[in-house]
Amino acid sequence: MTLEATAPDRPDTMSEASMPTPALIAHILERYHQTHRRELPELIELARKVERVHRRHPQAPLGMGDLLALIADDLEMHQQKEEQILFPMMLNAAGPMVHHPIARMMIEHEDVEAQLAVLDEMSDGLTPPANACGSWRRLYEGCRKFREDLRAHIRIEDTVLFPRFLD
Numbered sequence: 001m002t003l004e005a006t007a008p009d010r011p012d013t014m015s016e017a018s019m020p021t022p023a024l025i026a027h028i029l030e031r032y033h034q035t036h037r038r039e040l041p042e043l044i045e046l047a048r049k050v051e052r053v054h055r056r057h058p059q060a061p062l063g064m065g066d067l068l069a070l071i072a073d074d075l076e077m078h079q080q081k082e083e084q085i086l087f088p089m090m091l092n093a094a095g096p097m098v099h100h101p102i103a104r105m106m107i108e109h110e111d112v113e114a115q116l117a118v119l120d121e122m123s124d125g126l127t128p129p130a131n132a133c134g135s136w137r138r139l140y141e142g143c144r145k146f147r148e149d150l151r152a153h154i155r156i157e158d159t160v161l162f163p164r165f166l167d
Contacts, residue, residue: 016160024161025087032153033079039146040072046139054136059129061122061139068143071115075150078108090165098165106162109154116147 016024048065055062086101120126126140126147 016156021161021164022091024156025091028153028156028161029083029087032149032156033083035149036072036075036079036146036153039142040068040075043139043142043146044068044072046135046142050133050136050139053133057129059124064119064122064139067115067119067122071112071119074108074115075112078105078112081105090161094165102162102165106158109158112150112154116150119143119147 016027019027044065047061047068051060051062051065054060081101082105086098086105089098089101123140123143126144128136128140132140
């Protein structure tokens with residue numbers, strides 16, 4: 001498994017805010033879109049393993065594999081819309097036509113937050129039980145990193161990138 005337990009370095013808000021739009025979009029694509037695509041399949045596989053092995057444990061995160069698969073599908077569709085529609089519009093000075101796609105992406109960001117709340121609820125805030133095995137602990141560590149990365153991704157788009165086009 002290649003998931004890292006610690007959050008990788010990322011630019012702070014000030015440096016992101018100072019990035020030109022093409023560089024900021026490239027940063028989002030590489031740092032977040034590609035990371036989510038690489039890590040989510042591993043988390044889904046690990047969640048299904050933990051569910052299978054610990055299905056009788058009262059704190060087993062039953063349904064987490066399915067939830068992560070749903071998040072992965074929704075996130076992939078969201079990222080495709082950004083990559084194929086929104087970001088090219090932004091890079092080609094779309095003007096007011098970009099307002100509707102931005103509004104849609106922001107609504108989808110709220111939907112993701114709701115999914116993350118369900119993830120937290122089913123896992124006691126991603127806190128493994130004291131007797132959890134290594135796989136269970138790695139699952140929750142990976143999910144915490146994913147959750148932090150996804151929230152940082154959303155924050156960058158909602159507070160740095162999108163406002164550039166909403167004035």
